[in-house]
Amino acid sequence: MKLKWVLLSVMITISAVLTGCEPLMVLDPKGPQAARQASDIMMSIGIMSFIVIVVFSLLAFMLIKYRASKQSEDYEPPYIEGNIWVEAICVGIPILIVAFLSVVSVRSNYIVEATPEGYEHKEPLVIYASSSNWKWHFSYPEQGIETVNYLYIPTDRALEFKLYSHGPITSFWIPQLGGQKYAMADMVTTLHLAADEAGEYMGRNANFSGKGFAENIFEVTAMPEQEFEDWVEEVKDTASPITEAKFNELLEPGHLGRMTFTGTHLEFSPAPEHNHGAGNSSQDNEHHDEEEHSDHSGH
């Protein structure tokens, strides 16, 4: 019996230590989408803690009050079929909680699937992010440049990531800017993000994609728009153009460091666009055309 209290106190200490650490990445948002998600998470933790406390206290009450050792030898527990009102409460309150959470959830869905709030005044910057084993290729069609394994983005402008994969399903994730979305080989998905603050953020593939998965990460640097323009100019002056041969070489399985090119691979190897998941809220699961995609035959 003593062992049990030791274990309990160890557990409490550890959870206290863990929560005392520096802010967790997801709960330290640097963009409007991540902020919305973080506030949903904190709100749901609050409600769920209430439920947990109710259940724990009921359990403690039953255990303390109705232990056999607390009762007389000849106490015979009664037969209780159930009570319609008690059970109505047990159904009703969870329904109310779930209904409330559903409303929040649905509203958040439409918010994270649209251009971030407060950034509607400018055209979003479109970046194609495509994964290959085990790298990320970032194409900036507007600027006409391409990078590998690192991403420079302007603050004060919405970002529209067009995601697809040259191989297995991957998931594009920058926790501090917003949640992830899959990149797949036969369609392009759209992820809406924006960065409120300049800074460096971690980005990674979150979906298991084979041997090199753990190191399938990229660095994100957010900077004011002027700095971003300067960087684009610099790239255009210094980097060499990407060619089909060079790009096919990059697609070979393995890890690469940072790389920078002028031009984008989209010119000779276009993305498999079917207008899927393009942020329009309607059901967009119409059937795929059974067509060949040139970008798949590369390997």
Place this chain on the structure above:
Amino acid sequence: MEFFQRFAIPHPSPAIYASMVAIVLTMIAIVVGVTYFKKWGYLWREWLTTVDHKRIGIMYLISALLMLFRGGADAIMMRAQLAAPENTLLDAQHYNEIFTTHGVVMIIFMAMPFIMALMNFVVPLQIGARDVAFPRLNALSFWLFFMGAMLFNISFVVGGSPDAGWTSYFPLAGNEFSTSVGTNYYMIAIQIAGIGTLITGINFLVTILKMRAPGMTLMRMPMFTWSALITNLIIVFAFPVLTIALLMGTMDRLFGTHFFTLDNGGMDMLWANLFWIWGHPEVYILILPAFGVYSEVISTFSRRNLYGYTSMVASMVVISLLSFTVWVHHFFTMGQGALTNSIFSITTMAIAVPTGVKIFNWLLTMWRGKIVVTTPMLYSLLFIPLFTIGGVTGVMLGMSAADYQYHNTMFLVAHFHMVIIPGVVFAMLAGLTYWWPKMFGFMLNEKLGKAAAWVIAAGTLLAFMPMFFTGLDGQARRMYTYSETAGYTTGNMISFVGAAILAIGFVIIVYNIYYSFRYAPRNIGSDPWDARSLEWATHSPVPDYNFAVTPQVESREAFWDAKKKGHVLFKEELKKIHMPNSSGVPFIMSALFFVFGFGFIFSIWPLVIISGIGIFACMAHRSFEKDDGFYIPVEEVKETEEKLGGAK
């Protein structure tokens, strides 16, 4: 030589060579041991050919415990690898193989047979039947499962383990990215075991619907039997989807079709959809029987009837329906848009309502009860708070916009382990301890049992609570390593300690089985827990024919009311008892399935053809065989009853 090269391990290591030697030595030891003690005849007559639901249940139980240790060893290796940053205990390929086999073994080959073990043993007894509806089919179910499990388990020493995750998403699992035979093992072994499960589903549906004792209406069935009924209903609807998905995957890998491939119009997300249309109901196939166990245990040890019986049944029916409407929540991030996600978000969170009803009903069963904390009850009492943590985090995951941040992270891993371990594993351990005396005629030691329960609960909390935090800090699941600067070190170290404590807990259980086998008293009577349902009305251990006389049921808690209100269960005179014959065909047919599967995995077509013919021959044999079973004469029944403590 070329023929043999394909059986080599693509990615060997000393640990794998050591396992090979260990496996060969164990097999030699078993063969030598059985020969030395002259037990081949006993083994064949009493176990390999048995159609007795109790023995099949016990064989399921042994398999489940073995697989628990196989899957547990995988878990310990994973947690050890992640305990420190940049650890080199395992490389990426080994880590990938291990988390893949951990998932498959724990779900398909540990949790499923554990549930099958309890259902097989308990359900016919609870409904007062002599066996299941189709005893020989039941043996076939077990042997198919067993051969599937064995086939899957040889993968790591012959040809290489699957390494695409237990979800085995295409195109990663396709030929292009998984070149070894590992994923063939996944497709074929799960297929064989899955057919066994599907057959069980049909068998138990018929058993429960057609073979209940006179007077036991549906609404008088014990709650565990109700949960088994609903579970098998889900199995019958969900498993065909898995069968087809695995068939499509096999076709892609072996015969060049393009269901899930990158080119020629294949759709990778089709696999994900099919997998989870089976996979989510599968979660409820695991959890509902567990809920059934808790209902029995909590009611027995609160010395009270189950509160809200009707709403318990209703909530299970609602869960079974909802379980087929939520599969998209496993990939909210696939880009299907806000509307689709909203629908599946709501259906997902809705499941919390019937589940909550069950929690409150258990709490209210304790209300005004007389709670005795035995080992099974202790597991149930620990289950309620731990499962609540797992359950509410499930509701959080159900909020699709926030799920973009939880998906694929350790937060998710923490959630489903906090659901499955307290939900399923605790229930199975509770059920094991609870029905152990009925199975073997002696009780497990209470002191050791309670110690194990506490240690396992502590290990669970320590191992999985930190993952909620590292997940929110950006640690993705299935990463074989992380850098020191990532900040995941403390959390993962604690998880490792927790995993080690869990392992100690399971070792205590094994020791308890050994200790109790040696020292526990055998004169415990037929009702050591003062329980309430029919399985306790017959002797421990249970005679072949279960009940000498078919019981007649007048109320919901038949046995309790027989004890307290003087209902008479056994009214008839002893009669000769009709029993099914044993048969070696299920074992032989399943062994042929093993060869058939092995041939498929390595594309050895002559083997496939020969064993395929053998399988059809077994079925033909069954079709033309005349087997009317046999009768146990009245004198023999009388004799057995007197030996076991007097005919009732």
